[in-house]
Amino acid sequence: MSKTAAKPLAEQAIVQAAHSPAQLHFRTLRVDTPFQPRIDALMKTNDWYDWGGYRAPASLWDEELEYFAIRSQAALFDISPMVKYRIEGPDAESFLNRLTLRDVAKLKPGRVHYTAWCDDAGHVLDDGTLFRLTETRFRLCCQERHLPWLLDSAIGFNVTVTEETEAIAALALQGPTSFAILREAGFAGVERLKIFDLAEFPHDGGSVVISRTGFTGDLGYELFVPADLALSLWDRLWQAGELRGIRAIGYTALNRARLEAGLIVANADFVTAEHAIRADRLRMPDEIGLGFMVDLEKGHFNGRRVIAQARSKDTLQHVLVGLEIEGNIPAEHAIVYHRQKKEVGLVSAAIWSPMAKRNIALASLQRPYGDTATDDLWVEIYAMRELKYERLMKRAKVVARPFIKLDRRTASPPAEF
């Protein structure tokens, strides 16, 4: 009598001849972007950080001077690690309208808008930029990964969603001479791009999508190419920029510029819903300063009912505000107090702004503080100086964002510098 069932497989060595490169990825835990050879050649600080699994520069040669390159000349920053999805099909517009907060019907082909999307409970999953490449083709760029959410949301729509982070390389060219550099590089017609416009230009036998967008609050552009055209694009810009002060920069410099522009970063200034382990860390758009995106008139979208309800019942708990803090000591991760006593929130990012000559910060506060109660707010700064915390209690004022407004960002036609 057999005491165990027949073995389903004949005993045989299950052996694969050779290992594919895909199987060997564990040997490189931080991968390179298509621009890495150029960045490596310019890297002097060896100051890398992990951006979504990529080896990305925190700085390249001098984090302070890299910032000034953004504001005075032109800075080249590799944004390839940004997560990108291609969304395409006859229902692409209606799908994205259902998915995101803003009205995508108002986004014409050749335009870009900054948007966000929520789960069914109205909690923000991420913010990002939506590029309308054609009537039926979009690109969604963001910080976190959302493929399961996008695919599930697409059920019932005639649309395909493809993750294309690795396939598409991208650069940000930001700063006063960025337009002049693109013109110099031969992108004819680039002068016609108004803020949030995009257009396709020929490049190296293929094409590049250039949008007048960026994360610096300055005149600037973002360029998207297939990965195999990345290096020739870099070289084209670098050559054209030689006489106009082009410099490669890392994230530390960019982070200062974005803070001056008052822009928020997912999982730095708020916790995205799919990452929040603690229920009280979830945020609705109105709680992180994205209420302006919410279009309650456009029809149903994810989270609509809850967002509308929170507004009408006045149950929003938090508010994200810009703060101007007295003195010049950055208040990073400082606790915010009302009347120096009651804890009402936390600073998520703070710097001394070279452009505003002010001590600025982004903070999340517990309503009504920062919303209707904006008087008598303070931040408690612990500044470590030679192994001692210097504790400062400084007055904070709620101010509008952006902290700086540069005319050259929106000027049309764009200025030479």
Next chain:
Amino acid sequence: MKTWDAIVIGAGHNGLVNACYLQRAGLDVLVVEKNDWIGGAATSRSLTPGFLYSNCSYVCSLFRPEIMRDLELPRFGLQVISYEGGAVFTRDGDYLANYRDHHAHRREFARFSARDAEAYGRYARDVTRQCRFIQPLLMRTAPDPTSFRPRDIGELIYLGKKFAGLGATEMADTLRFWTMSISDFLDEYFETDVIKANFALSGIIGTALGPMSPGTAYVLLHHYMGEVDGSVGAWGYARGGMGAVTKALADSFRASGGTIRTGAEVEQVLVKNGKARGLVLAGGEEVHGKLVVSNADVKRTFLKLVEEKELPDAFLRRVKNFKMRGSSGKVNIALDSLPEFPALPKDSPCYRGDMHFTDSVERMERGYDDWKAGRWSADPFLDMMMPTMLDPTMAPPGKHFMSCFVQYCPPKVEGSDWTDADRDAFAETVVSQIADYSPGFRDRIVHMEVRTPRELEAEVGLTEGNIFQGELTFDQLLFNRPVPGYAQYRSPIDGLYICGSSTHPGGGVMGAPGRNAAHEILRDLSRPTKHMSPAHDVI
């Protein structure tokens, strides 16, 4: 004749944890152990020269760090080393790896499915949320919902508050988690067979249920709520094998003045006038104690060591019906060289982690079908690893100890007792599965120890060889473990306590049952418990 303050039956990890805490509270404690060695199911044994086997439990994660600190276990040699990765081999010659690095993990999943690669974040979030809910309950006595004592009401309110502190979706998830099958649960996140199989294994280990049986999702949670030095969910090897855990406990116990007697099998608990007074050992020797704590499982304790007439009928019936079904076996192998798995690149971290050959949930379920028919799985699920890749103390350099946990393995073979021939055939099933993926594997084998439920019950004393001293299903957890009304480590017999994995919070080398039982005993004796750290904060 000496009367001990307390006598603990069984020198397993929970018995020793319990004894340590009692001894440190000033009691004079004796531990009696039937084997000539200590450790119970957490033991390291040298069965062939040069090699040490973790011959029962083989990995460590659940053992509470509060206990390690209270009992000074590092001072007595306990070190836990996180392991590095893991793999599920697929039948087409490929494999799915688990890497510690988040992005490598994602890229690996993306080889199989772009969607699943990006689904891991939400899965990890949801599992973490549930673990954070359960974790603080581990080091607390479960409240008795039928009692109206202020403490139980207080604990119930604590539970209620914790539950109310969850968001609405998490509350729904909690109920689902505690009742769902691991297969259904994983279907909510992943689409790829091998990826689901990769996670499902934690839902069936030690459990006489298939991945499609309701209740297995909780078993997964039980395997995720441990940690290695703050890295939640991580698993590691105890340096020197799992015996290092109990050796450190025993040394700590002796250092504080405790006494251990090995080779002393308990025949019966002495009960006079409804109160435990000590033990009768095999051979008839009586040992007297003011109280008795049993680390044996609930069935062994009350059906073998206590006369039935001493127990209430309802209690007896519940104990008899407590589910403690044998479902697994263990094969420990000494190897004279490192086996090669050609599917893996030679430098793969998976060699330093757990390896598996079951690449679909369906195959696991079919393995369970064999068990239901009273046979061991023809195509078993193996949790296989070589601790000697990281631990230099268990085998000579270049040689390896391989631990294979095998599921499913029935307590009886088609209704008959296991025979030696059955055991050998069972071992052959295991070896042949490994050899499929590792050419030349058989030639490397120096020695092998094969443990079916028969050996596990006979040697370790686990009824049916059930590794958890009772299955971890919702009907047998919290205030229902092991018997409603007796979930607070006490028994119907005055002075007889239970401290093993049959009690809350259940199995695994956790130590929490032993610790919690000590807390209750000291409470009954009105002794201070200042030497017992409260559970670490979960913030």
